[in-house]
Amino acid sequence: IMTSRRGTDVYSNFMDYSFYTGESSVSKIDGYAAITNKETFVFPVGDEDRLRPLTIESDAINAMVKCAYFPEDPNNPKSIDGVFSTQRRASEYIAVSDREFWRLEGDVPSRITLTWDEYSNMRAWAEYLSDIKVMGWSKADNQWVNLGNTGTEGGLANGSITSDTFVPNAYEIITLGGNEDDLQTYDTIELDNYYMTPNGDGQNDALVIEGLDRSASNSIQIFDRYGVMVYSKDNYQNDFDGRSNREQVIQRNSGLASGIYFYIITMHDLAQKHQGYLYISN
Known part of the structure; x- marks a missing residue:
């Protein structure tokens, strides 16, 4: 038609x-x-x-x-x-x-x-x-x-x-x-894997990326093992606490399930991509 x-x-x-x-x-x-x-x-x-x-x-x-x-x-x-x-x-x-x-x-x-x-x-x-x-x-x-x-x-x-x-x-x-x-060409850097226990005890409660303070313009994406994006943010401030901010994630305010996740953080002004794995234990 x-x-x-x-x-x-x-x-x-x-x-x-x-x-x-x-x-x-x-x-x-x-x-x-x-x-x-x-x-x-x-x-x-x-x-x-x-x-x-x-x-x-x-x-x-x-x-x-x-x-x-x-x-x-x-x-x-x-x-x-x-x-x-x-x-x-x-x-x-x-x-x-x-x-x-x-x-x-x-x-x-x-x-x-x-x-x-x-x-x-x-x-x-x-x-x-x-x-x-x-x-x-x-x-x-x-x-x-x-x-x-x-x-x-x-x-x-x-x-x-x-x-x-x-x-x-x-x-x-x-x-x-x-x-x-x-x-343009970005350098991809493999970082160490991270371990989180977001239980409010002050130990490993957030995903803290070392050297992030060097980048004034960055973005982060976190995926579960099925490749579904569960978290994303521009100008990340080391404040991911295990809870999703994506609408499609059910009960996102209750915290993500224990397991392995994959993250990518892009430092636009430094032309670098950092990636690695994250384990969340609840």
């Missing part, structure tokens, strides 16, 4: 209890799709050759949401008005894809899941899945901002990422991104 990308007035609408089957690279909506009175949905959008779905999970039922995929450079889009320079970023340490973007219209706070394939070239922006981010062009700030990474699946060739919660109408377009530092 083809609809114009020049405007949002013509679209295929999935109303109320409607659904579809058989989506593929040759069976999809090449243009705008919409939903009416739905809370969650996978938009079967793409271009002439590829299926590039977007999944939305909203906090309430949407009166209407519209979505389209654009295999275009946001620096010079052909199908929509405006220029969305990938050099206008809220942080110098994030990078924005110049290969594709999605447009999403809706006024209910939502989380979205985007996918990537070989055309997306995620290896240019990421060394690890944790480096990948959902990026949005903020209408208020007139620049690209980080919409988060609450979970990833797959690998750098093909995979998916889920964002933090945001209001789609606050952003002109949405795309994939990563770390600007992956455009």
Whole structure:
């Protein structure tokens, strides 16, 4: 099914209890799709050759949401008005894809899941899945901002990422991104393994990274043994106490289960990545 990308007035609408089957690279909506009175949905959008779905999970039922995929450079889009320079970023340490973007219209706070394939070239922006981010062009700030990474699946060739919660109408377009530092060579340093007993006795209650005070700009990600991100923070201050800060972790305020975890801390200003293992004993 083809609809114009020049405007949002013509679209295929999935109303109320409607659904579809058989989506593929040759069976999809090449243009705008919409939903009416739905809370969650996978938009079967793409271009002439590829299926590039977007999944939305909203906090309430949407009166209407519209979505389209654009295999275009946001620096010079052909199908929509405006220029969305990938050099206008809220942080110098994030990078924005110049290969594709999605447009999403809706006024209910939502989380979205985007996918990537070989055309997306995620290896240019990421060394690890944790480096990948959902990026949005903020209408208020007139620049690209980080919409988060609450979970990833797959690998750098093909995979998916889920964002933090945001209001789609606050952003002109949405795309994939990563770390600007992956455009240059970073030294990866293996650190010693850490042991934590977060019981409040003042001994090994927090993850303290030696030498962290040398970096004024850093970020940390911690993963469980299944590769699920359980903690992330920019400008880490040695304050991880065994509790998750990720929405998808059940009972995150109760503390993570005993076991082995893997951490990566990136010191952007020093061009270093530190990684190692962490054992939590409760």
